[in-house]
Amino acid sequence: MFSFIIRRLLQSIPVLLGISLLLFFMMHAIPGGPLAMYDHEPGMTKELLAQLKANFGLNKPLWVQYLNWLGGALQGNFGYSFSYGVPALQMVLQRMPATLELMLSSFVIAVILSFVIGVFSALRQYSIWDYLLTILSYIGVAMPTFWLGLMVLVLFAVKLQWFPVGGMSSPGQALTLGNLIWHAVLPVSILALYLVAHESRYVRSSMLEVLGADYIRTARSKGLFPSVITWKHALKNALLPVITVMVMDGAYLFGGALVTETIFSWPGMGRLFIQAITQDDYPVIMVVISLLSVIIVLANILADVLYAVLDPRVKYD
Numbered sequence: 001m002f003s004f005i006i007r008r009l010l011q012s013i014p015v016l017l018g019i020s021l022l023l024f025f026m027m028h029a030i031p032g033g034p035l036a037m038y039d040h041e042p043g044m045t046k047e048l049l050a051q052l053k054a055n056f057g058l059n060k061p062l063w064v065q066y067l068n069w070l071g072g073a074l075q076g077n078f079g080y081s082f083s084y085g086v087p088a089l090q091m092v093l094q095r096m097p098a099t100l101e102l103m104l105s106s107f108v109i110a111v112i113l114s115f116v117i118g119v120f121s122a123l124r125q126y127s128i129w130d131y132l133l134t135i136l137s138y139i140g141v142a143m144p145t146f147w148l149g150l151m152v153l154v155l156f157a158v159k160l161q162w163f164p165v166g167g168m169s170s171p172g173q174a175l176t177l178g179n180l181i182w183h184a185v186l187p188v189s190i191l192a193l194y195l196v197a198h199e200s201r202y203v204r205s206s207m208l209e210v211l212g213a214d215y216i217r218t219a220r221s222k223g224l225f226p227s228v229i230t231w232k233h234a235l236k237n238a239l240l241p242v243i244t245v246m247v248m249d250g251a252y253l254f255g256g257a258l259v260t261e262t263i264f265s266w267p268g269m270g271r272l273f274i275q276a277i278t279q280d281d282y283p284v285i286m287v288v289i290s291l292l293s294v295i296i297v298l299a300n301i302l303a304d305v306l307y308a309v310l311d312p313r314v315k316y317d
Contacts, residue, residue, distance in 0.1 A: 118203025140197025166265030
């Protein structure tokens, strides 16, 4: 197993290099260039613009700029933010805890609810509850996150005033655990909704396939309790095709965090990323996407490892 993990990590290096190369050249191919935000600044002259390009190293050939950026990135230096003049990596790392709190909370809640709903629906196949949960899951998958987030914000925060409009804590109050949870209810619910609707269908489908297997019928004929058959025998084997989907969905939660953090003014990486795009802050954009690429690659490796742990038949030489 250890040799497999090392091999997969080594294999991921060319993938990450390819992503960084493609991303770097795409950033510089955008009309306007990295210093487009300075074009309409009062008093900006060609001489000052040339000086800025020299300061940021943008007057060098593109391949030299990439090698310089890559060399700095490997040392943890992703350059300085064009908008704020501080290290881009420092800005992102400061916002990372808030995003991780939102993503991990949503992921844990979504996984628990997905298993409960999926197993419940599979055990009651073609019942009124199965049809109802199927309809609700389709609605959850099809519902645009930005629209649902706005509707929830208007209803529960503006109209009913049950929850705060946004942020991580109330103005003038200390950031306590209770205050944080109260502010996180709406964004966590919105972020977890799509995962529940999506993953519960996989759990249901996998459970139905396992429940029709010969060894499950044998367990029933031996008189085992239904709960033992469901949770000890069926669910463990039903996990195998689901685990990869869940781990990868956890990595892709960042896409939903972009919208959720913006709607609910959550001070995380997603909101920072949107601000960086609107301000053409290339160093910050590169940091965020680079970190996301690393997370997705590691999630793939984690999914393979978990698959081997759950299924002893899988061997990695």
